[in-house]
Every structure is written in C-alpha cells, then in structure tokens.
Amino acid sequence: MFEITPYPSFSWSLSRHKTLTSCARKYGYEYYFSHNGWLSYNVEPYHQHVYRLKKLQSMPILFGQIVHHLIEQSINDYLQTGKAPTVAELVNRARGQLNAAFIDSTRHVDLWRHKPNKFYMMQEIYYEGKLNPELVQDYKERMSAVFDNFLNSETFQQITAQKGSLRIGEPEQFRSMKIEGIQVFVVMDFHYYDEIADKWIIIDWKTGGESDDDRQQLALYAYYIQQKYRVSLDQIDVYNEYLLTGKRKKYAFTAFDMDNILHTFQRSVLEMKKYQADIFSNEPVDFEDFEQTTEKWHCKGCNFKELCVQN
Template sequence: MPILFGQIVHRYIEQAINDYLQTGKAPTVEELIQLGRGQLNAAFIDSTRRLDFWRQKPNKYYMMQEIYYHGTLSPELVQDYKERLRLVFNHFLMSETFQQITSQKGSLRIGEPEQFRSMKVEDVQVFVVMDFHYYDELRDKWIIVDWKTGGESDDDRQQLALYAYYVQQKYRVSLAQIEVYNEYLLTGKRKKYSFTDIDMENILYTFQRSVLEMKKYQADIFSNEPVDIEDFEQTQEKWHCRGCNFRELCASR
C-alpha cells in the first residue's frame, strides 16, 4: 500500500503540473482526491477479482501485497490512506514548489518529470529518475525537488546527492548553482539540502561499493547470469520480510 499510494500521488502531481503549464489552470484538492481514490479502488478490484489476469499479465494489472499474502486490507489501513490522500494533495497545492511554478511560470525552464535518465559512472550505466527539476532563470539556479509521501528517512539525502551529481555532470554547472529539496507531503514540511565536492566523492564511493556487492551475485558478468538462488543469503533482520514482495521464495527454501 505505501508504494502504490506513492506511485498514484506522484502520477497525479506530474499530471497536475503538466496540465497547469499547458492550460494555466490548477486542479482542486477534491479533483485530485477523486483521481487518487479511483486508482486505489482499481488496484483493490484487480487484486481481489482478477488474480488470473494478473498472473498472465502482471504488468497490466495491480496486485497489492497485503491482499496477496493476507487476503484482505484492514479497515484501519483503508481509512488511514483515505485521510492521507487529502493531506498530501492539499500540501502539494500549498507547497512552495507548486507556488513557485504558478507565480514564476515564464522564468522557469521545466525539465521532463519522472523520465528515465542515465549517466555513466566508471563504465556502469546508472539510471536516475527525478520527480521534478527546473532551471530558475532569475536566480541562475537548478532546482531539484523530490516529493515524499511517507516519513523522513536517513536515505533521503543520499538519494538526492546522486540527483545533484547527475545535474552537475549533465549541465556542467557548479554545486553552488544547484538547490535540492524534499517536499514531505504528509506533513507539509520542506527540507533543503546543500552538497559539497566531498559529498559527491562520498556518493561515488558508496556507489562503487554497491556495484561490487551486486557483482558478487553474478555467475557470468557478460550474460548477467545470476548465481544459484541458494547463494543469495537470507536476511537475519526479519522485519525486512514484512515489506518484501518475494517472501514466498524463502518459504520454499
């Protein structure tokens, strides 16, 4: 549910921004809520009534993890996310980012949101999907915005550091020209991040370590063939299993 909720909110935020840039008309909170509820209802119907369709074409139908493993959604969970819809869409429309879009439309050069971009880091292709970024001509700044529908995480800064590195390399600009923000839509809080050259060195080091760790699970680097499933060790931190889509694989081991 948290992942599905985030995907739906991001989809209609992107749509709202694109529609405003084309028509100059912003949606109302109620319009956004109605769209979000429609998608949540569609996911529930797919998950409860279209299991066979989903098995045949899993990329065409929804399957909610909670329903797949437990057969139902608790009434408390449903009510919680109904309330969250109103909060996040209201905070989006009131956010400093959206207010700037509506007040400075003519001086902002908007990047394509939610598009797959890539860069090479030591011959490894890295895909970067930024929620939203634009160039502010009045301030000569590149602005990166990441919408969050959940709580704050220690990983948020690291994720945004990679985005800043991408913009720095793509547009050949200094870090001083880049501003990075998290818009936490559940609370309405906006958090700004600044990055230094040392931060960029650290993110590249973390990336290199991550690549080396992943390569341990390649039996053949040329065909990208994985090692046997038995060689993927199971986590000892069982709380991870609650959010894992593939936990049934472990049940058979």
C-alpha cells in the same frame, strides 16, 4: 527493437543498492530470477512466478505512485492550460485509482496472473486476502492533507508565479548516466532551471516521513545534474517536499558529498559483482549463493516471502 536475452544487463541504481543491502536473496529475485518472467512462452513458470511477485504493490508504495503520477499530471496540465486542480479533484482521482487497484486485486486475479504488468495486485490482498480497515482509513485521511500540501507547497507556488522564467525538465523520466563504464539509473520526481536565480532546482516529493536515506538519494540527483549540465554545486538547490506534513527541507551539497556518492557506488558495484558468475553476460551465481537476510524484520513486507518459506 526489444531483444530477449538469457540474462539481464548489469546496471546500478540506489534502489538496487538498497535491495542488496537489505537482503541478497531479495536482490536475486528482483534483478535476476524475475528476468523474462513477463514472457508468455519459452520461459520457465518459475521465472513467471517470481516476476508476478515482483509486481505486487503494497498500499504505501501504491499510494505514493498514485500521488506522484497525479502531481506530474497536475504540473503538466497547469503549464499547458494555466489552470490548477482543486484538492477535491485530486482526491477523487486518487480514490478512483485505488479503487481500480482493489478491483483488480479481488476480481481480476486470473488476468493479473497472465499479465502482471497490466493489472494491479495489492501485496496485502495477495498475502492476507483482504485490506486492513485501519490501513484503508489511514490512507483515506492522508489524501486531503497530501494534495492540499502539494497545491500550497513552495514549489507549486513558484511554478504558478514564475511560469515564464522556468525551464521545466521532464518529470518522472528514467534517466541514466555512465560512471566508470556502468549505466547508472536516476529517477528524479521533478527538476527545473530558474532563469532569474540562475539555479537548477531538484524537488523530491515524499508521501511518507523523513528517512536517513533521503540525503543520499538527493546527493545522487545533484551529481546527475552537475554532470549533465556541467554546472557547479552552487548552482543546484535540492529540496524534499514532505507532503504529509507540509514541511520543506533544503539540502546543500559539497564536493565531499559527491565523493561519498561515488565511494558508495564503487563499494556497491564490487559487492554486486560477487553475484555474477560471468561478468560479461551478467549470468548470476547459483540461487543458493544469494544469502537470505538474518534480520527477519526485512521479510515482513517483502514481495517474495512465500518463496523463502518454500525454500
């Protein structure tokens, strides 16, 4: 049974670490001051407002979520029916979901304000009042390339060729493990066990360009598989599938990479604990102690920027 608590439970994830690294004030909004903001009673309007802002979705984020969802759906459908979708079918579904997000953001604003976890609000429309036509055209043009590259990717080709010899893990599922007594969340796009090669395969679908963070993210996934299934790193193959370009990149990880991830985790947790007034209840320090970033380029795409202007 879901229990309402005055403060959120403490946990760690790579996205939480990146948020704190970019801006402590954003970290406070995201992980503390939005807590219980989904409740319709017995909660301060301030927390409801912060939670609403937390649920804003920018076009790149929304597009990525829709593509990931359709890929997951396509793989599940293929495994059950043996039938793959066409590019046109996937594009039509994606357009339908983007259109639904646009309609929510422009016509159902009051519904979103009351139930921000049930309705869409696009960040660009919330702050600018409209979508940039060039942005819309850019993502329209990306759709065909992204879905074509997915269907022709080595990963999907292997799924269709070796359906009987692959043990598919649940995609996009929230997974967690304990490291030094702290719950660590890991959200992998896709993974499976190849019985013929005796390998665990991890796939991360990317709808944008390459990033310096990609390797660190995938190293954490490899660490999770290593710990969960008690296998050596030699038995784990890790790939980025860059859907915009069709490029596939393989990563090989060593014990040094695993030590690096643990070191990042340990340093990050120490930094996060500075923002706990009580380490047992996870009560946060005062709002003013969550410092705003001095690197203002972080603010441009931040969901909470209107709050920082007010303060």
